[in-house]
Amino acid sequence: MKCGRCKAPAVIEVRRHNAGYCRECFLRHCGEQVKRAIEHFDMLERNDRVLVAVSGGKDSLGLWQILRELGYEADGLYLGLGIGDYSDSSGTYVREFANARGWTLHEVDLSSEYGFDIEEGSRAAKRAPCSACGLSKRHIFNEAAINNGYNALATGHNLDDEAAVLFGNVLRWETEFLGRQHPVLPAAPGFVRKVKPLIRLSEREMAAYCVLTGIDYIVEECPMAAGNRHLGYKTALNDIEERSPGSKAAFVFGFLERGHDRFMSEVDDAREELRPCTICAAPTPGDVCAFCRMRARAVGEPIGVRSTS
Amino acid sequence: MKCGRCKAPAVIEVRRHNAGYCRECFLRHCGEQVKRAIEHFDMLERNDRVLVAVSGGKDSLGLWQILRELGYEADGLYLGLGIGDYSDSSGTYVREFANARGWTLHEVDLSSEYGFDIEEGSRAAKRAPCSACGLSKRHIFNEAAINNGYNALATGHNLDDEAAVLFGNVLRWETEFLGRQHPVLPAAPGFVRKVKPLIRLSEREMAAYCVLTGIDYIVEECPMAAGNRHLGYKTALNDIEERSPGSKAAFVFGFLERGHDRFMSEVDDAREELRPCTICAAPTPGDVCAFCRMRARAVGEPIGVRSTS
Numbered sequence: 001m002k003c004g005r006c007k008a009p010a011v012i013e014v015r016r017h018n019a020g021y022c023r024e025c026f027l028r029h030c031g032e033q034v035k036r037a038i039e040h041f042d043m044l045e046r047n048d049r050v051l052v053a054v055s056g057g058k059d060s061l062g063l064w065q066i067l068r069e070l071g072y073e074a075d076g077l078y079l080g081l082g083i084g085d086y087s088d089s090s091g092t093y094v095r096e097f098a099n100a101r102g103w104t105l106h107e108v109d110l111s112s113e114y115g116f117d118i119e120e121g122s123r124a125a126k127r128a129p130c131s132a133c134g135l136s137k138r139h140i141f142n143e144a145a146i147n148n149g150y151n152a153l154a155t156g157h158n159l160d161d162e163a164a165v166l167f168g169n170v171l172r173w174e175t176e177f178l179g180r181q182h183p184v185l186p187a188a189p190g191f192v193r194k195v196k197p198l199i200r201l202s203e204r205e206m207a208a209y210c211v212l213t214g215i216d217y218i219v220e221e222c223p224m225a226a227g228n229r230h231l232g233y234k235t236a237l238n239d240i241e242e243r244s245p246g247s248k249a250a251f252v253f254g255f256l257e258r259g260h261d262r263f264m265s266e267v268d269d270a271r272e273e274l275r276p277c278t279i280c281a282a283p284t285p286g287d288v289c290a291f292c293r294m295r296a297r298a299v300g301e302p303i304g305v306r307s308t309s
Numbered sequence: 310m311k312c313g314r315c316k317a318p319a320v321i322e323v324r325r326h327n328a329g330y331c332r333e334c335f336l337r338h339c340g341e342q343v344k345r346a347i348e349h350f351d352m353l354e355r356n357d358r359v360l361v362a363v364s365g366g367k368d369s370l371g372l373w374q375i376l377r378e379l380g381y382e383a384d385g386l387y388l389g390l391g392i393g394d395y396s397d398s399s400g401t402y403v404r405e406f407a408n409a410r411g412w413t414l415h416e417v418d419l420s421s422e423y424g425f426d427i428e429e430g431s432r433a434a435k436r437a438p439c440s441a442c443g444l445s446k447r448h449i450f451n452e453a454a455i456n457n458g459y460n461a462l463a464t465g466h467n468l469d470d471e472a473a474v475l476f477g478n479v480l481r482w483e484t485e486f487l488g489r490q491h492p493v494l495p496a497a498p499g500f501v502r503k504v505k506p507l508i509r510l511s512e513r514e515m516a517a518y519c520v521l522t523g524i525d526y527i528v529e530e531c532p533m534a535a536g537n538r539h540l541g542y543k544t545a546l547n548d549i550e551e552r553s554p555g556s557k558a559a560f561v562f563g564f565l566e567r568g569h570d571r572f573m574s575e576v577d578d579a580r581e582e583l584r585p586c587t588i589c590a591a592p593t594p595g596d597v598c599a600f601c602r603m604r605a606r607a608v609g610e611p612i613g614v615r616s617t618s
Contacts, residue, residue: 173567229553232548244538250481257482
């Protein structure tokens with residue numbers, strides 16, 4: 001197979017685009033897809049300060065590099081979740097990546113700064129580990145971006161991730177989540193703008209991007225995620241994509257074009273009810289936000305009182 | 310396992326309901342689910358004349374019997390599609406079922422009455438066989454119900470069917486199809502009311518219903534359907550249901566409660582543009598309806614002229 005652009009020998013085929021690419025053209029393709037996503041959805045302005053949430057995996061490290069290559073002022077944020085060897089190892093990948101390039105990396109450690117890890121939070125809040133983790137990430141990423149003066153928080157969600165989340169939301173017709181599922185969530189009081197510039201690239205393309213540019217990333221999946229629903233949805237969608245390449249992209253972009261806006265009213269209604277958390281000031285529909293409630297339970301504090309130590 | 314209702318030994322477990330049933334209680338359960346669907350969605354009035362489209366399979370024959378047992382005046386309609394041995398055999402099952410009970414069965418033969426079979430229609434209209442078949446069924450079922458003075462046409466679509474169709478429509482965000490996907494489509498000029506009373510029963514429950522009541526049905530799937538997308542969607546949803554029983558019902562009923570109405574505007578818009586087909590008078594957005602166009606191509610007539618022989 002030859003590169004569809006320059007006719008050199010291809011190193012990768014992307015069936016969704018019915019095309020093969022040589023190394024150079026594939027890397028250009030990845031940059032172009034990110035650029036196109038950013039422009040199409042008005043994700044970033046040229047002089048925005050962007051904070052990239054990096055986990056040490058292929059998606060977030062690849063995203064950070066692509067954003068830098070496209071000329072954005074992008075720094076990294078690593079959140080230590082305290083998931084044993086997995087967290088130790090992922091932190092090492094992130095630090096080595098940032099150090100080798102001399103790029104700014106912010107670090108937050110859940111245990112030492114908030115007093116609990118994901119397993120403790122999960123148990124205390126009676127949430128599945130992935131749910132406790134998602135809640136912590138959303139809260140801390142947003143807080144870190146605001147406190148450090150960034151204009152936007154970028155996460156490495158790729159096309160496969162978005163398709164699987166969309167599938168889960170559609171299977172249960174989670175209308176409020178459907179209204180919130182968008183590659184750009186604009187800034188609002190207490191919320192930094194959130195963007196997903198990898199929405200046009202698949203998991204496989206991101207792995208190839210890292211391999212071809214020599215990015216060393218953590219290959220293992222998080223041990224807590226094994227067997228969760230999300231991975232089941234990915235498997236189901238992979239089978240469909242295998243039979244009909246392009247199905248995932250049609251699912252996600254068809255939703256964004258023809259589905260998403262029909263679910264916006266729920267989001268607007270929910271947003272109107274938000275007020276600052278009495279502990280951390282993050283927007284919440286109650287008095288104390290879900291993250292602060294989980295933290296209080298995990299550290300054994302009465303809810304509503306944060307120790308000042 | 311014991312029957313959850315009467316404590317007799319159970320003959321079947323329905324994981325979605327987290328319940329086992331003995332023969333008697335299971336048959337009652339099936340009748341109740343149909344009754345509940347009919348009442349919840351206002352499908353039928355007590356004195357409606359109902360035409361049941363019967364294929365010889367478990368769903369349609371089971372449906373016909375349940376509707377009769379619930380006291381509805383329900384007759385059968387069998388459409389001979391000309392799919393070789395499969396059609397011969399399915400017709401025999403239907404006739405024997407109706408004869409043994411002395412129930413009225415209408416028969417339409419695609420080849421002898423319209424001059425083509427599914428394979429010829431499929432080739433002529435450049436549609437997949439399942440698409441040519443669906444088009445023919447929708448057209449002829451509606452025509453037969455109107456011509457014979459029925460108030461409603463009932464089809465044997467079960468929960469698994471509806472979930473798979475919904476999945477396909479959502480994967481491509483077919484907004485007009487989503488607006489039309491409902492267990493009851495009210496009558497409109499040129500359209501008989503269409504109802505799907507099995508929407509609360511799964512494929513497996515219908516098979517058990519037939520086995521337990523001694524209904525002899527055609528077990529083979531249509532040979533033309535092998536490997537089609539619809540079956541791929543069923544497999545994907547079966548995997549999800551296996552892990553989380555009740556997922557399919559949550560998907561379909563969640564859509565009907567919180568999704569469907571958001572897609573109604575497309576249907577209303579499309580309906581406003583309909584006018585009678587110049588050949589058969591069925592409502593169509595063009596001059597000649599899709600069925601008459603397929604028929605004309607299949608029999609080699611110029612489109613717009615129907616031979617009067």
